[in-house]
Structures are given as C-alpha cells and as structure tokens.
Amino acid sequence: MAKREVVGTTAAVSEFATDPLGQQVAALPGVGGERATRLAKLGIRTVADLLWHGPRRYEDRNQPHEVKALTKGDDATVAGPIVAAGVKRMRFGKSLFEFIIDDGTARLHCRWWNMPYMERYYKTGDFVHVHGKLKAEKPRTMDHPEAEVSEEGEEFIHLKRIVPVYRLTDGIKQRWLRGVMWRVVEQFAAAVPNANAELLAGDDSHWLPLAEAFKAVHFPGDLGQTELARERLALEEFIRFQRQIRERRKTFQAKVKALECSGDDRLVKPFLAGLGFEFTGAQQRAWDEIAR
Numbered sequence: 001m002a003k004r005e006v007v008g009t010t011a012a013v014s015e016f017a018t019d020p021l022g023q024q025v026a027a028l029p030g031v032g033g034e035r036a037t038r039l040a041k042l043g044i045r046t047v048a049d050l051l052w053h054g055p056r057r058y059e060d061r062n063q064p065h066e067v068k069a070l071t072k073g074d075d076a077t078v079a080g081p082i083v084a085a086g087v088k089r090m091r092f093g094k095s096l097f098e099f100i101i102d103d104g105t106a107r108l109h110c111r112w113w114n115m116p117y118m119e120r121y122y123k124t125g126d127f128v129h130v131h132g133k134l135k136a137e138k139p140r141t142m143d144h145p146e147a148e149v150s151e152e153g154e155e156f157i158h159l160k161r162i163v164p165v166y167r168l169t170d171g172i173k174q175r176w177l178r179g180v181m182w183r184v185v186e187q188f189a190a191a192v193p194n195a196n197a198e199l200l201a202g203d204d205s206h207w208l209p210l211a212e213a214f215k216a217v218h219f220p221g222d223l224g225q226t227e228l229a230r231e232r233l234a235l236e237e238f239i240r241f242q243r244q245i246r247e248r249r250k251t252f253q254a255k256v257k258a259l260e261c262s263g264d265d266r267l268v269k270p271f272l273a274g275l276g277f278e279f280t281g282a283q284q285r286a287w288d289e290i291a292r
Helices: 010-018 032-040 045-054 116-120 174-191 197-201 212-217 223-253 268-273 281-291
Strands: 057-060 075-089 097-101 107-113 127-137 140-145 146-149 164-165
Touching: 032 075, 045 174, 057 223, 075 107, 075 212, 097 116, 097 127, 107 127, 164 212, 174 212
Parallel strands: 107 140
Antiparallel strands: 057 164, 075 097, 075 127, 097 107, 127 140, 127 146
16 A cells, blocks of 8 residues: 555645545544555555445344344344443453343343453443344343444434445454444545536436435435435446546547558568469459458
8 A cells, every 4th residue: 555644744734635535544533554554455545445435235223123032143233221230350360241231021131251341331221222143042142242322312323223334354343444434424425526416417317416325325314225325326436437438548549659551562472472373353352452
C-alpha cells in the first residue's frame, strides 16, 4: 500500500480538505497504520474504498426471538433486562464475565471469557439486545455475543436493525468494521459527487441519489432498500467503466499510428512462382484484394 504522511503537514491537510474521499483510511479515528495494512488486503486504502466495500449479506436483527424457543446452534437476537451480572475469578488469572437476561419466557446466560472489564458496561437492570449463537441449552448460553444496552434516543448500529455483514480478513473484526463503516457513511457519503444525476434525470426508472444509495446499501431501513441501492451503485460503476473505455479509445486514436504494411514483394514473388500454376482470373482478383 502506498504510504502517505497525514499528520503534521499542511499539504496533507489541504489535500484531504479538497479530496476527503481520497483520504487514507489510516488517518481515520480508531484505524491507524496496523489496521490500515490489514484493510489493504481487502482492497481498502481510502475513504472511497470503504464506501464501495458493500456488505456480502444482511442479518435482520429487528425482531427478538423468544429465549424458550432457541435450540443449540441457533443464531438469534434476544432482548430483555439483565437480572444478574458479575465476574468469576478462576485459577491462573483466568476470568469469566457473565450476565443473565430474562425475556419473560426463559433465561439466557451471556458469557465473555477473560474480559473482566465488561462488568463496567453491563449492570443489573439494564435492558439489552444480544445477538449470537446458542452454545448450550442447559442452561441456555451464548459465548461472546454482540450486546448493546438500550438507551432512550440512541440509534443502534449492531442490533435492533438490518445489520450489514462484510467480507473480512485476518485481524479485522465484523463489529469493528461495521462501526467504522457507520462513521464513514455518516461523514462522507454526501461528499461523493453525483456526477451522473443529469444523465439519469430523463430515465423513467427511479434512481436513488448516490449519497442515499450508499446509506441504504450499508445501513438499510429495510431489505427492500438494498435492492434499489445496489442497482444504483452498479449503474454508477457501469457508467464509470464505459467512460474509462471511451477515454482510452480517444487516447489510442490520438496517439497510436498504424504500422505501414507496404513491401517490395521479395518474399511473395518466389512463393507465387513456386506454386506451379497460374492464377485464374477470380484468384488473381482475390489476391490483388488481399495485397492491396
């Protein structure tokens, strides 16, 4: 990945001010050089690359499941109040943070191994949404599920919505990348130039503005929005591709000259003489056409 200094230089600040989409991802809050190197394995080097890194699928985490209906291996979202929480200390410095939620149908144990600091974020009485895979049924248990405390007026990123699931690489976690995407879409989607708006204005189809398409493809309000968003972004890529082909053709026609094909027939004459027969009138006309 090309390295570029982004901190402490007037040139860099000026460049990012005029081209925010060209900003290197390493300059984004919470990314840094190490994660930027890992993101480069996904072809993500700039803010624009992040915006174009669409989800490979979605999970509908809007409707919580009843705990009593879950069976081992189920991926599910569950919501309810925490009725117990705490850290268990074990030998050799190991620990287990666990909280138990009760949705009115049954209780669910949520566990995080060797993460005692989680106790600071989840308290008895908190209403939480969790999503994960049921590991055991007696008692019903999820290990390291995604969890968020429900607070008045707060917008959910990882739960209680249609959640994007992205293609990953080693060292990049789904929850972390989703959080970065949320901030990037909020801050930069509107900066993408909608250069083809006039071109599409006369089309009878409904095409979303680019900024709206990026928001809908990453964090849709419903799955129906994703199809419109994907169609708009696919069209944008197609138009850009066609324009690139047109520009390359113009460059080729302006700079490239055909090679001269004339010669002195020093190879052709011996070849014709060695045929052992004379051309017919039709054959001669065909040969003259080829040799012209």
